[in-house]
Amino acid sequence: MGVFMDTKAPAIKELLKRPEPVPENSTDERWKWFKNCLGALDGTHVKVRVHISEKPKYRNRKGDISTNVLGVCSQDMQFIYVLPGWEGSAADGRVLRDAIRRTNGLRVPYDDEYTNCTGFLVPFRGQRYHLSEWRNGRQPNHPQEFYNMKHSSARNVIERCFGVIKNRWAILRSLSFYPTKIQNRIIIACCLLHNFIRREMPDDGNDVILEESDDEANELITTIEPSDE
Template identity: 65%
Template sequence: MNMLVAEQVAIFLHIISHHLKNRVTKHHFNRSGETVSRSFHNVLNAIIHLQDVLFKKAEPITVNSTDPRWKWFKNFLDALDGTHIKIRVPTVDKPRYQTRKGDIATNMLGVCTPNMQFVYVLPGWEGSVADGRVLQDAISRRHGLKVPHGCYYLVDAGYTNCEGFLAPFRGQRYNLNEWRQGYQQSTPEEFFNMKHASTRNVIKRCFGLLKLRWGILKSPSFYPSHKEAAQFRYRSFPYYDQLTAIYVKDRTTGKDAQTAADIIEEIDVEDIADTNTHEERNDFHGCEADVSLDDMDLSATQPQPARNQELFNYSFIPLQPTTLNVASKIMTTLWKITKQ
């Protein structure tokens, strides 16, 4: 694929920022739909390989901290919560992905630092599953969420209050909106809940900014999350919706939940398989080729100018300085991957 790495990154950022379909993007960049799709997945793989750079390391709040928001929670690591991201799934899977609000979504677990930097993310669980079950899966994985001894994460009342995870008092005022209305705490439990909500609110802000910045997270993706989805189109079955709502909703499995480390392992296995297949295709079964380099036409292998390079323009993609820094790291990683 004769295409600049910078253009591939621009295509990727353009799609996830504005939530555009493939056929719209290919006209913007004057590329084929296959090229757009391949570029998108190339950059996506590069981003996943950047997990050590993009994910920050958790550091507990020190005992001598004087910050008015964090000083109440010594050895506090990060804030933890789940959020729903709307997606498209086959009809047969909709009951498992249906949330309490009736949306078809996936339940994503996120952990962020006090300065709004993500530490851990586990996407892929069905929307109908309880947050506690997603957390249980996260801490039981080989590349899962780690809780250092003596430290803890702040969680809401939807999680169990146990070692390593500090939840608020149940049956007491908690939401920040209640405190903003001028209500004064009257018990130690309410005072604790107010400080807890103020501190844990950082993860809510992270989710809000993430969905505000990347348009692809605001509404169901145009890109199906299951390759088998096509076989279920335009098919009907009497009372299908009623039956699946009864028998399928509680059968959440989390089979599509993966961390970045899990995905990298799959990518590496696929790369090894592709390499072996390529070597087998180039195997002449012990025969030596009698064609020398002098007899070959090497003109087609010479670097060619990028197609429509003079027409390519990044001006319609407004990027913030932080996004530019990430894009630079993505380009470097993508270039290294393509050279392997």
């Protein structure tokens, strides 16, 4: 773990998955609808310990003191990008904006005329979306619902990634007594160890119970919000 705690360690570049676009001839039922897509993106919250004066900023919608973690994973459930550290009260779109603006940060294709969410595929609002809404033989009634169904299935991969690392490491499930800076490094280290396990133990069964999990309470990232900088 100590090797991964050093944010400048070569292991970080070695273990972060290099993004690979979904090929034109993909037969993967989950991903073949999204040619050239680089991965699935979402946010999650990890409880942290902060000074009492900072608690209002770190209090999330559920009332927990947490850091808002942005993650991007590949089609095979390996992390491509991880950004912990934002306060729990920060909106996912604001965290995403910060990731794009950082040096050596999240790289996404977008036009010179920057528009909201350019380079990202988001679901249609006001239409059925979550996987639970497509169970028991329910079928989409129009193209927007079909797109949302496939989008939800692809995006579910990052939700499962977060579920796997929290299931494997208790320190990501409960309040940590480490300083926030150390806790952020622990989050990155757990994501890197997850990638290592996925590569060395492809038949690891830790994610089986999380197959097609769907957290309807999650806030979808549909906008890129400006930061205060």
